[in-house]
Amino acid sequence: MKPFGTVSGVAVPIEGENVDTDQILPARFLPKPRNGGFGQYLFHDIRFDDSGTEKPDFILNRPAFRGASVLIGEANFGCGSSRENAVWAIADYGIRAVIAPSFGDIFYSNNIKNGVLPVVLTKDDVARLIEDQLHEPGQPVTVNLQEQTVTAGNRVYHFKIDEFSRHCLLHGIDELDYTLSQLDAIDAFAARRAAEEGWPAQAPRTASASDDGANI
Amino acid sequence: MLDKIWARHAILERPDGETLLYVDRHLIHDGYQPAFEFLEERGLPVRFPQQVFATPDHYVPTDERRVAGIRSAERRGMVENLVAKSREYGITLFELDDLRQGIVHVIGPEQGISQPGMTIVCADSHTSTHGALGALAFGVGMTQAAQVLATQTLWQRKPKSMRISVEGELGFGVTAKDIILAIIRRIGAAGAVGHVIEYGGSAIRALSIEGRLTVCNMSIEAGARAGMIAPDQTTFDYIAGKPFAPKGEAWAPAVQRWTETASDPGAVFDREIVLDAADIAPMVTWGTSLEDVVPIDGHIPDPANAKTVEDRERMTKALDYMGLVPGTPLSQVAIDRVFIGSCTNGRIEDLRAAAAMLGGRKVQSGVEAWVVPGSGLVKQQAESEGLDVIFRDAGFQWREAGCSLCLGTNGETVSSGQRCASTSNRNFVGRQGRGARTHLLSPQMAAVAAVTGRLTDIRGGY
Ligand code: SF4
Numbered sequence: 151m152k153p154f155g156t157v158s159g160v161a162v163p164i165e166g167e168n169v170d171t172d173q174i175l176p177a178r179f180l181p182k183p184r185n186g187g188f189g190q191y192l193f194h195d196i197r198f199d200d201s202g203t204e205k206p207d208f209i210l211n212r213p214a215f216r217g218a219s220v221l222i223g224e225a226n227f228g229c230g231s232s233r234e235n236a237v238w239a240i241a242d243y244g245i246r247a248v249i250a251p252s253f254g255d256i257f258y259s260n261n262i263k264n265g266v267l268p269v270v271l272t273k274d275d276v277a278r279l280i281e282d283q284l285h286e287p288g289q290p291v292t293v294n295l296q297e298q299t300v301t302a303g304n305r306v307y308h309f310k311i312d313e314f315s316r317h318c319l320l321h322g323i324d325e326l327d328y329t330l331s332q333l334d335a336i337d338a339f340a341a342r343r344a345a346e347e348g349w350p351a352q353a354p355r356t357a358s359a360s361d362d363g364a365n366i
Numbered sequence: 367m368l369d370k371i372w373a374r375h376a377i378l379e380r381p382d383g384e385t386l387l388y389v390d391r392h393l394i395h396d397g398y399q400p401a402f403e404f405l406e407e408r409g410l411p412v413r414f415p416q417q418v419f420a421t422p423d424h425y426v427p428t429d430e431r432r433v434a435g436i437r438s439a440e441r442r443g444m445v446e447n448l449v450a451k452s453r454e455y456g457i458t459l460f461e462l463d464d465l466r467q468g469i470v471h472v473i474g475p476e477q478g479i480s481q482p483g484m485t486i487v488c489a490d491s492h493t494s495t496h497g498a499l500g501a502l503a504f505g506v507g508m509t510q511a512a513q514v515l516a517t518q519t520l521w522q523r524k525p526k527s528m529r530i531s532v533e534g535e536l537g538f539g540v541t542a543k544d545i546i547l548a549i550i551r552r553i554g555a556a557g558a559v560g561h562v563i564e565y566g567g568s569a570i571r572a573l574s575i576e577g578r579l580t581v582c583n584m585s586i587e588a589g590a591r592a593g594m595i596a597p598d599q600t601t602f603d604y605i606a607g608k609p610f611a612p613k614g615e616a617w618a619p620a621v622q623r624w625t626e627t628a629s630d631p632g633a634v635f636d637r638e639i640v641l642d643a644a645d646i647a648p649m650v651t652w653g654t655s656l657e658d659v660v661p662i663d664g665h666i667p668d669p670a671n672a673k674t675v676e677d678r679e680r681m682t683k684a685l686d687y688m689g690l691v692p693g694t695p696l697s698q699v700a701i702d703r704v705f706i707g708s709c710t711n712g713r714i715e716d717l718r719a720a721a722a723m724l725g726g727r728k729v730q731s732g733v734e735a736w737v738v739p740g741s742g743l744v745k746q747q748a749e750s751e752g753l754d755v756i757f758r759d760a761g762f763q764w765r766e767a768g769c770s771l772c773l774g775t776n777g778e779t780v781s782s783g784q785r786c787a788s789t790s791n792r793n794f795v796g797r798q799g800r801g802a803r804t805h806l807l808s809p810q811m812a813a814v815a816a817v818t819g820r821l822t823d824i825r826g827g828y
Contacts, residue, residue, distance in 0.1 A: 177773045181441055256506065263507060348620070356413075
């Protein structure tokens with residue numbers, strides 16, 4: 151995962167509350183392979199018409215907002231389906247930070263797991279950011295994770311993010327590495343749970359065992 | 367209840383306050399290819415395959431049962447990958463030609479895989495369904511799901527708790543679906559963000575497990591992390607004898623443990639909401655968010671009456687997409703398609719209730735109506751009761767089990783501009799197909815809409 155330091159670039163406002171992951175990535179693109187570049191499907195059905203031609207009135211198609219690296223959404227952004235592909239579309243398009251007053255829970259954590267920084271600002275701050283971007287399209291916005299600030303023009307907004315997510319994003323570490331370091335505690339817990347529930351005892355499968363097929 | 371289940375599964379806590387939770391049951395489906403790829407990249411096996419259960423549902427056709435019959439290579443690949451990986455890792459698999467195959471959230475309860483007091487996850491937001499049995503069940507992202515495969519654990523921040531009580535008796539023609547739609551109407555599509563909802567009250571306790579599954583299924587549509595209902599005798603009776611349920615000597619201690627899972631009488635919740643069951647009417651959605659929902663005897667709302675400018679704009683956009691005129695009585699809205707199915711309303715009781723409304727009448731000409739059972743066993747049961755004949759005689763298509771028109775990833779969609787009365791759970795823009803217009807309602811209402819050709823109040827003469 152790419153470490154997240156500072157991102158500075160065009161910020162595209164996506165207006166409307168409750169923008170769901172079906173909008174961000176329509177379901178029919180779900181079976182596409184992960185390495186196929188999901189950026190081309192981002193907001194597909196509002197970005198392109200039936201013939202696949204760009205709709206000029208959609209904000210991401212306006213010259214000033216093309217290639218945005220920051221996205222600004224409204225309340226409950228990314229609600230609905232848990233599809234992680236929605237974040238892949240955002241990340242593959244080149245967006246590194248998403249700002250909103252609130253997020254769908256699963257979408258929020260999916261962002262962190264894919265190296266995209268979710269930034270929660272107050273509703274008023276977001277409204278002002280959106281207004282400024284609409285007023286002066288293409289004015290660069292800077293998101294600094296170290297300082298936990300968003301800077302647009304001469305305005306600076308402060309945000310909070312939990313320490314662990316911040317640490318992971320800053321260093322490009324993923325959560326799984328950390329979890330794997332706890333495997334002993336997990337195996338002991340698994341044995342206890344099995345006893346509690348009366349499940350047959352089970353030996354954890356390990357990488358070496360699966361290589362020689364001994365686990366089957 | 368949340369506290370108790372949480373405490374029983376917490377392995378350790380991280381400095382930032384996230385807890386490593388042990389996962390008892392992991393349900394997986396044909397969208398898991400990225401999770402398996404992730405494991406392979408890291409050289410990790412599935413650590414506890416006995417706790418993983420697999421079924422293909424999102425990409426399967428519902429006009430036939432052969433994997434080879436899936437025309438799109440991409441979709442066929444998703445199903446084949448699930449089969450291959452389940453075999454490779456020793457995961458219990460219900461294949462496409464196995465009667466036990468079905469929608470992941472239908473088969474978990476049906477097979478007795480989902481039990482009270484358990485933590486259950488699946489990379490699918492409607493995993494909240496299983497909370498109906500008194501479990502803590504929630505949807506996760508695909509990277510999280512890969513971690514669960516590799517470690518049987520998940521990092522979570524403890525959600526807040528919220529109790530929604532529905533007291534009293536439901537009126538005639540009012541169902542579990544109407545309860546949850548009425549709840550979302552009351553609290554909004556983001557009304558329970560960050561919370562786990564525990565549903566209670568006499569109207570909830572009076573529901574069958576199938577009705578409770580419908581209510582918990584749509585918790586996510588109110589923004590909740592999960593929904594749950596305390597296990598009681600109804601729950602135990604439902605689970606008894608299911609293939610993966612505790613048996614023989616293991617049964618009594620299990621019931622004892624399950625009983626202890628329920629919230630204590632004086633339990634305190636971060637939020638409390640009470641609804642009167644008698645106030646709930648059959649509901650139907652008119653727009654493109656779950657909070658766009660009104661009683662069937664109502665009218666299409668007028669954006670002019672919206673409280674804020676943003677609301678007005680959003681409503682105008684929704685009405686434009688839905689092709690509806692403010693002020694129109696809902697009962698005058700004509701439909702083109704009917705879909706009875708999904709993990710919300712694709713169980714046997716739903717099909718029975720829908721069939722019972724048909725009364726020998728025919729599907730209105732010009733309307734295409736489908737029944738898609740939630741699992742192969744639901745289909746078999748319905749056929750043994752003759753429900754398939756009732757639906758077919760009325761002019762419905764009687765199909766194989768899968769997600770189908772709920773989301774259309776298997777290629778079955780509602781055409782652009784078509785209006786569909788659907789028992790599924792989301793009315794989002796493009797959910798049932800590009801440009802498709804969805805009205806969510808109960809199976810009974812969907813059946814009647816099919817014969818009248820329009821949204822209809824099932825409480826009146828029609
Ligand atoms: S029926 Fe619909 S909501 Fe349920 S799992 Fe399938 S696609 Fe998801």
